[in-house]
Amino acid sequence: MLPLVQLDYRIGTDAAGRAGRHDGLSVTAAHLSGAGLTGKIGAVGLELSYDDGRTWHKAARGSDGRFRLDAPGKASFVSLRASAKDDAGNSVKQTVIRAFGLR
Template identity: 40%
Template sequence: TGTGQYWHESVDLGDSLEQRGGRSVYKGGSRVDLDWFGPVWHPWLGTGLGWGQQRTGNDLRFNTPGWGDSGTDHTGFGNVWNDDSMTQYTEVYVDGVRVDRKMSSAAYAWDAPAQEAEYKVVTETALDRDRWRLGTKGRSEWTFRSAETPSDRVTHLPMLNLGLDLDTDLHGDVRAGGRLPVGIFAEYVKDAAGTGTIRTGTLEVSYDEGKTWRKVALKKDRHGAAWNGELRIPRGADSVSLRAGASD
């Protein structure tokens, strides 16, 4: 691209799903491998999102698309208004009181308290099993504290992205009866203010559609907020569900 121009990449699945990357920079003569539509699908509040996770004075705006494909900085948008095989609902709580709920990735807290309060954003996704097969249910939560910010500019809120590193085949399948390396990593959304140090990562796994959960032992990576573990998938298992978390 020329001076003053930026390169973004977007890959669509019909009118139902868009995977949007952040700003890309490629050097002439280089070769870069790109991965799209890989599991595990989950919210990723990436740099290509455009807006969200912001506070201006006492107005807060959230945008939490639910189907990022685990590619680098990929945010996944579902057309929940025109495709009845997918739904997403997003809620905002202030000190435990729900102030908004929408069928959307977006939700808001208008005229929030000026004093510091606890905020929780919850988004729930669902996909029709007959069409999508995998990733049929998802739930993500972010909890943080915030007080009034300057009203003449946007302040980015200290919310975390949580990523998953899991090797599957092109259909999103893994072999039962074996061991599978798994990794999780966390980082703040770009330009977040009031950040701390991400200290803790947790992971649980279920092989019966979330009826029972097992804790996965994790080892912290030497570099950054990342942890690695191993799944021991039982013979005869039909599915793998993951429940991960990170905190500062």
């Protein structure tokens, strides 16, 4: 099995797929179970955009360890740009434009 690094996102959304403007977001990275040639995964990096990827801002972590949204009042969506790598040189970079809406 290939040593691919996968990302998992967790945020509470309503039935319409919208989150609060200052909610917490968890991003974790892991290898597929049974993959060979893997290493220990380091910290996940996350940038957020509130203008469909025209500008990006490094996401800050709250006291609970989750990334915190800081959406301006005029924003309608959140775009994500995440990255992670392991100490064996495997990595992932993922951009999701309009990952979820804001209420």
